[in-house]
Amino acid sequence: MGTRQLNMIKLLLLAVTLAEICAAQNDMTLSVFTVTSKTMTLQWSGSSEASSYKITITPKFSSKPPVLVHFGGNTKMASIISLSPSTVYTVSLEAMDNGLNAIGTAQTEGITAPEIPSxxxxxxxxxxxxxxxxxxxxxxxxxxxxxxxxxxxxxxxxxxxxxxxxxxxxxxxxxxxxxxxxxxxxxxxxxxxxxxxxxxxxxxxxxxxxxxxxxxxxx
Missing domain, CATH: 2.60.40.10 (Immunoglobulins)
Structure with a gap:
């Protein structure tokens, strides 16, 4: 087998790998399941290749720093705590492989509930x-x-x-x-x-x- 044929095979394998990654990214979904004044419970459809997930939750209209949390590959629902009441958050999900490479992403928005009245x-x-x-x-x-x-x-x-x-x-x-x-x-x-x-x-x-x-x- 010549060099040209080997290069073609490598390019074909690379294209297949990229297609699989894109499919994994497109297949992932993320949504807000429920909220309270200071918590947001998220659920997502994961990737079979993921060993962990990283969630970044950022206030949309505030200069407060984002919150980063990590979960294991079997987790498909989790609650983020210590948030601010009545605040819109942008939530980003990344599926990570064993080498901590992102193999899938999803994003959504949600708002926490108002403060507790007295x-x-x-x-x-x-x-x-x-x-x-x-x-x-x-x-x-x-x-x-x-x-x-x-x-x-x-x-x-x-x-x-x-x-x-x-x-x-x-x-x-x-x-x-x-x-x-x-x-x-x-x-x-x-x-x-x-x-x-x-x-x-x-x-x-x-x-x-x-x-x-x-x-x-x-x-």
């Missing part, structure tokens, strides 16, 4: 409802130096041993109706944006049909 007070003036006053998290726009609500809505939750009910409201105060009379409920509130919901606030105990106000001691 209950100011909760009370029941009617036997079938509970009204909740709570803080509304805000977000500063850096260029305008103005503050604006970071949540688009809120979820009020009433629960007892064998029951729970979540009611969406647009602002504070909000009222949960359709409850059982003279019954003790655990009340909490969550803030919501396009990314998802925050963790529940610190809860309070309220009994329907009692006017007594119950607040949270944050001292």
């Amino acid at each position: 209950i100011i007070q909760a009370y029941s003036k009617k036997s079938d409802s509970i009204t909740v006053e709570f803080t509304e998290p805000t977000l500063e726009f850096a260029f305008e130096r103005q503050w604006s609500p970071s949540a688009i809505s809120y979820l009020l939750r009433a629960e007892k041993e064998d029951f729970f009910l979540e009611v969406p409201v647009s602002e504070s105060p909000g009222t949960i109706i359709g409850l059982e009379p003279y019954t003790d409920y655990t009340i909490s509130v969550m803030s919501v944006n396009s990314g998802g919901r925050s963790q529940p606030s610190y809860p309070v105990e309220v009994k329907t049909g009692t006017i007594k106000s119950v607040g949270v001691d944050n001292s």
Whole structure:
């Protein structure tokens, strides 16, 4: 076999290898599974050739440094912690082989949930409802130096041993109706944006049909 034929075979093998790498890159997907105020759970379709994955998560509209994390080749879902509330992140995924060469990539964007609200007070003036006053998290726009609500809505939750009910409201105060009379409920509130919901606030105990106000001691 001549030199020319050997070179042609090498070029053919190289083309096949590049095609396989491109196919692996095109086949990989990355998405945001769920978020909280400070975490983002990601899921992805991996590469069979990957020995590890590197995730880079970067605030899109902030000068804060990116967060880099590594996971093993069998991992297809992971949570990134210690993020900022109500923040848009660009997420990049790289599949790495044993030589730490990138053999596949994928990218997506996601926004963390707003800050966790706090209950100011909760009370029941009617036997079938509970009204909740709570803080509304805000977000500063850096260029305008103005503050604006970071949540688009809120979820009020009433629960007892064998029951729970979540009611969406647009602002504070909000009222949960359709409850059982003279019954003790655990009340909490969550803030919501396009990314998802925050963790529940610190809860309070309220009994329907009692006017007594119950607040949270944050001292």
